[in-house]
Amino acid sequence: MHYPEPISKLMDSFMKLPGIGPKTAGRLAFFVLSMEEEHVLDFAKALVNAKRNLSYCSVCGHITDQDPCSICQDDKRDQSIVCVVQDPKDVIAMEKMREYGGLYHVLHGSISPMDGIGPEDINIPDLLKRLKNDQIKEVILATNPNIEGEATAMYISRLLKPSGIRMTRIAHGLPVGGDLEYADEVTLSKALEGRRDL
Amino acid sequence: MHYPEPISKLMDSFMKLPGIGPKTAGRLAFFVLSMEEEHVLDFAKALVNAKRNLSYCSVCGHITDQDPCSICQDDKRDQSIVCVVQDPKDVIAMEKMREYGGLYHVLHGSISPMDGIGPEDINIPDLLKRLKNDQIKEVILATNPNIEGEATAMYISRLLKPSGIRMTRIAHGLPVGGDLEYADEVTLSKALEGRRDL
Numbered sequence: 420m421h422y423p424e425p426i427s428k429l430m431d432s433f434m435k436l437p438g439i440g441p442k443t444a445g446r447l448a449f450f451v452l453s454m455e456e457e458h459v460l461d462f463a464k465a466l467v468n469a470k471r472n473l474s475y476c477s478v479c480g481h482i483t484d485q486d487p488c489s490i491c492q493d494d495k496r497d498q499s500i501v502c503v504v505q506d507p508k509d510v511i512a513m514e515k516m517r518e519y520g521g522l523y524h525v526l527h528g529s530i531s532p533m534d535g536i537g538p539e540d541i542n543i544p545d546l547l548k549r550l551k552n553d554q555i556k557e558v559i560l561a562t563n564p565n566i567e568g569e570a571t572a573m574y575i576s577r578l579l580k581p582s583g584i585r586m587t588r589i590a591h592g593l594p595v596g597g598d599l600e601y602a603d604e605v606t607l608s609k610a611l612e613g614r615r616d617l
Numbered sequence: 618m619h620y621p622e623p624i625s626k627l628m629d630s631f632m633k634l635p636g637i638g639p640k641t642a643g644r645l646a647f648f649v650l651s652m653e654e655e656h657v658l659d660f661a662k663a664l665v666n667a668k669r670n671l672s673y674c675s676v677c678g679h680i681t682d683q684d685p686c687s688i689c690q691d692d693k694r695d696q697s698i699v700c701v702v703q704d705p706k707d708v709i710a711m712e713k714m715r716e717y718g719g720l721y722h723v724l725h726g727s728i729s730p731m732d733g734i735g736p737e738d739i740n741i742p743d744l745l746k747r748l749k750n751d752q753i754k755e756v757i758l759a760t761n762p763n764i765e766g767e768a769t770a771m772y773i774s775r776l777l778k779p780s781g782i783r784m785t786r787i788a789h790g791l792p793v794g795g796d797l798e799y800a801d802e803v804t805l806s807k808a809l810e811g812r813r814d815l
Contacts, residue, residue, distance in 0.1 A: 432660035463661035514619035
């Protein structure tokens with residue numbers, strides 16, 4: 420309204436981002452004005468580069484700037500295990516752990532009949548094609564521990580049972596550092612159910 | 618770390634903004650990937666345009682894409698009143714009110730001896746030059762109601778007293794919609810002190 424046009428346009432762009440309202444957009448836009456021009460140009464370039472140079476790996480569906488992605492290309496990784504996740508961010512969370520050395524398969528969503536998302540709408544057909552490769556001995560289902568994630572894991576495990584490949588599901592239970600007192604009933608029941616011998 | 622370079626660069630740029638940490642930066646960067654290319658290009662252009670095409674008005678110091686700014690150029694505004702504020706955002710807050718029809722003067726800061734900011738470091742010399750113009754009959758001191766703002770208002774009012782121009786300070790008191798119970802002592806004392814006949 421009373422902002423010069425360049426700043427109101429920048430605010431409009433910031434407001435398109437999730438969780439950024441008019442107040443924050445104003446604060447960010449004014450901050451940009453106080454930034455060094457070099458950093459602003461880097462920011463603008465980074466935006467365009469990220470949008471233009473990133474795509475999904477044709478093998479695993481992870482986000483990448485080369486095809487196949489660096490994980491699929493890495494010969495040192497265990498080619499016999501595939502971890503199935505819902506989202507590229509899940510791959511990054513797994514990689515941060517630095518303990519998993521296998522491959523990934525990103526579904527880009529989960530089965531959700533309520534939203535009209537069926538098995539064909541997510542990356543399941545590609546997973547089936549990959550599993551025809553005899554190298555793969557185990558599929559770890561690491562979809563989210565919620566209704567849609569569970570349904571997706573269940574669907575995939577039933578679909579693949581005839582193939583004889585080992586299917587596993589990541590464990591449910593109490594998060595480390597959590598408090599028994601504040602755990603919800605379902606988590607607690609899963610933790611009890613999944614108890615292990617010491 | 619495990620992000621493809623274009624996305625980690627974009628995250629770095631987002632993290633330079635105030636109040637945006639690694640988690641939010643990741644969320645925003647992934648959101649950018651899901652945006653339409655057209656909107657991303659608009660965003661990048663808006664960043665560069667805002668930085669390159671905006672400057673400070675040579676008359677009032679408000680942020681503008683033309684010099685003098687649209688407020689200083691507007692003949693319909695009352696040329697006899699100048700409202701002194703600390704920041705371009707304060708001009709916008711005043712303009713949103715739609716009740717003030719005078720001019721502005723933006724100081725770009727406040728006197729703060731603790732931070733080594735004296736009267737010469739903010740836009741006060743320009744204000745003195747402007748006030749040599751006989752047209753100006755009143756100066757409204759609308760600096761922030763805190764120690765630095767008060768000190769700045771006091772300094773300017775003493776400096777200009779000999780000129781005979783009417784000097785006013787915006788009222789201190791309880792904010793509308795506020796609660797007497799929760800008001801701090803200083804605000805309450807100012808509200809009492811500034812009481813008016815009904």
